[in-house]
Amino acid sequence: MDGVYQQQFEAFAQARRPVLVRLARRLCAGGGIDSEDLVQETLERAFRNFDRLAGEPEAAVSVWMSKTLSHRFLDHCRRRRTEVLGIPALRVVQNQEVSADPEPLERWKRVSPEAFQRAISRLREPWRQVYTLHASGLRYRPISQQLGVPEGTVGRWLSEARQMLRELLEPEVPSAGAPAPERGRAEQ
């Protein structure tokens, strides 16, 4: 392995690992899925694709990471579901189908960090404050204590802030938070 290449990847991994760990812990908490494994698997895939990723804009790399994290996580969920319920792996075949419509994600790739920052600063209060506190890694409870509102309200504001960000970032990002068109009977 080329030393410079490795060093570059080390820097890349050092920078992104904290947010990946935070997300993975939240996704995995109490579910018998090892969040460390999930992060390692995601970074390992990034390592294998690093020559390609290194030339991409930052947002495109983030989108790539989010897809990988999400796919790895869902793989674990499905495997675990099969183990826990003792059911056959029903979705093995369907998996190939469900990752259709990458459109909203593709468009996130075009959002530069600066544009995103501008969008956050254009949020009105209390949405801006809630989103900023959330982005700093705080959970609903400390945010609710800080703002003096119930935790449920924090969740609602945060969800609304996300939707506002999507709208502010139009036309870069379509409104993917809205329910997608009916996709068969997947939600039954």
Next chain:
Amino acid sequence: MNGPCARLESFVDGELEPVAAENFRHHLAQCAHCEERLTELLAMELVTDDAQRAAAAPPAPAPVRRLPVWRRKTWLVAVPVAMAAGLAALMLVSRPEPETAALFLAQAPTRTLEARVTHPGADGHRPYEVMRSGGAGPAPLSLRELAQLAQLEQQDDRGIAMAFLLRGDLGQATAFLDKLPPSADLDTDRAVLALQRRAPEEALVLLERALKARPQHPQALWNQGLALRELHLPLRAAQAFEQVAALKEPGWSQEAAEKAASLRAPEQEERRGWEGTRKDCKRMVDGGEPLSFQQARQWPGMARVCLYNAVRAAASPERVEALRPLAVELDDLERGTHLQDYLRRAARLDFSVRAPLARDYIRLTRGELPGAQLAPFLARLRQARQDDMLLGALAYTDDREHLEEYLRLASETRDPWFSLLAEERQAKALALKEELLGAQERLQAAVRGCDKAPPGQRYRCLMLERELGALSMRLHRPLEARAHLGLALRYALEGREWSMRRRLLQELGQVARSRNDLALARAYMEEALLQKPESCADSEVALANLALAHHRALDFEGARVYLDRAMGCGQQSSMTRLALLADLARTPHHKPGDEAQLLQGLDSMRRSGKMDPGDEVLLRHIEGRFFLELDRHRGQALLRQSIDESTKLLAADVGARKGRAYSYTSLILDAARHGELERGLALFAEERSLPVPERCVLGVTVDDERTFVVARDAQGRLVGHYDTARKVPLEGIEGLVPAGMVDALRGCASVDVLARPPVQGRAGMLPADMAWSYRVGAPGLSQASTPSPRRLVVADVLAPPSLGLPALRAWSSTAPADGVLTVLRGASATPPRVLDAMRDATEVQVHAHGIIDPSVADASVLVLSPSSDGGRFALTAGDLQGQRLQGRPVVLLAACYAAHTTAYFHENFGLPLAFVQAGARAVLAATQEIPDAEAADFFEPVLSRIRAGEPAARVLRDERQAWLRRHDSTWVQQVLLFE
């Protein structure tokens, strides 16, 4: 956006309760829409992170190059060696002994980890300081410390793991623990990692194992206390800490005692408060002092129940008026006026009519009104038009009775409390009529508003969730049951419903038991016992269940301990207890007094008058199973008798079916133990009413620790294998048939497999390169002439949404639309139409879900589209009984068995058997969903060759092998053949 999808953002933010999060992960695994939104939300989080990093000042180059944190675990163990050793050389560390105190943060005045680790250097006691959120955690390892680690590395992996663990680097800590050999210490340290990940259930399992090896292990006991506390089991947690306190370790002992006391005191307070309020509540109904405002605020549910009863029992308008302040207080809690409105209406009623009725109402609430007087009392209430009292009194009747009247009265109150009660009663009535799915649907709709319900209404929500939990258990959906009961427990904790909490703990214990989660089952049930230790009678069920849990886990010693405790409570015997006595008879844990206990128990149960004929069959089986170990001939005769008695009951009686299947199990394994292979094989055939095959047959049965496999090879030679070596419950069937026996069968053109539940219908019983099929019954009617081909395809079924089944792919035909093919899809694919179309078909393909529904006699059913008259959607094995499939079809069940089939020890895969008995030539059942693009390619040649009369097992083997050579996909190995 409705339903589970609405919780996606809370889930991604890590804000769902553990049970809800686990449930949501199961939802995610099968929801395409959520998958897409999940990825988008994660992208947004990562882009946010990019923006934040960009906004921060450009980071200074890291002064110390830390361990490459991104690497996989397997690399992790290798990297620090080179890295830290290199650093050590740079630092020229020359001290002979590494300074470990700093590594383990042992010099700090307080500790940051509440759990205890086993490394002596890291387990010195210092007061625990709770980390504030956002506060600075322990500093990462410095260069000097890394160098010290390199020195440690040669001899102390545990030490390195601890250094990482104390700094919150769980990945590195795990990697180093992975290098250690199994031990109680290792389990204890792993449990600390699980606790840090907020996985207390996982920690509990590890700690149970550690404590089994070393019962006084101080760190394991301590951590067990923490895990139990996390699971809201305070009294069990206190016990664990008290055991630590008794070990008299400096510092730890005192902290443990403090922890135990702080767990116990509120529990005692809870119980005292609840019992006192309940007493005051009864006094209020009897006309005494109303509950205090403080009681109303603390026990809003109980207070509300009591207030309704107190108004009904009031003898004068003045008494009603005296209750008004309490009503106002409770209304304020709900921000409503329903109770005050009710009091106002009640105060205007005619108390000369009402007072005498109120006296009887009090007797009813006290349980002093004889059953025979209830109906006349109801009639008097109706005649006197005292609707509120009537509504209250109807609660004491069977839920199925007076339903219309109850619903009308409840609705007339316009009080949400009674709307929820009405829903609950309707659901219970449905459940009592065995309409479990209907009941579930009703309850699910009713609890929808519960997360926003005010405190008093939460009491009703608690009851609804508990009912949902019970229903989920009856539907064999333990995960859902756990979620509902977990929520009910939360409501019970919030509403301080102490007594209900105890019941819920027992129920959660049973759910855990049904999932073979022994450590958790025991934790819940022990907590329930500790909540009311003086009441042995109340504990009998919990103790017997614990004994059963241990037995299921093949821990016969533990089963004996709890069985003895249960029997010590002196309650009347139960089926569970007797069955356990019978099972222990073949183990070293049999006791001399067991025979007398068993005979006495059987006698009292038979004389109780509560046994139905199916129960009688089971009791006979238990008797036979027990005596088989003491007096073989007597045991065999009793087992035979239970089989004979079951014969006339079989179709509709679950008890009889169980008794018959278990009796065959006992007889077959008895033959196996005595080396009687021929007799064993004959029993396999006899159970299916088949002639004993002379060659190329394999019989397989398992029961607890025992396995018996018997076969006749191509020359008719008998080979067999019997062992009692299983130490953990059976999971996969891989390797169940020993290699030598597989080889013996290789000379066969195809093999008939007579496998018994729970191993029947599993893929992979024999290798994929052999031709074999599950033989499920005697051949049906024969057909002299070859019927003209008629193909039926059932697809795109509209399953009822309440079943929550994952969507199946749309079916697309590649076959030409000739007159030979009938397709029933969508709303047309109802059970009656499918049955009708099947009769003349020569080939039937069903693309639908199969579920296990215990509310119908033949457990497995195909889920089709609901018919317009009555919404019937299930096609059961029973529906096929008595049918004559004239076309002798080859049936393809592309159905997914979305149920926990391993929970059944007595039930066959009902549908394939029913199809074969109705005349099907062969049934192909796929246990995994089939890809559209490949289905036709694989099944067309299979089906046409079978249609042409080739032996199905060989056709399937050949096509399977050919497929595996040509394709990557291996789903064809999951296709089973039943003949």
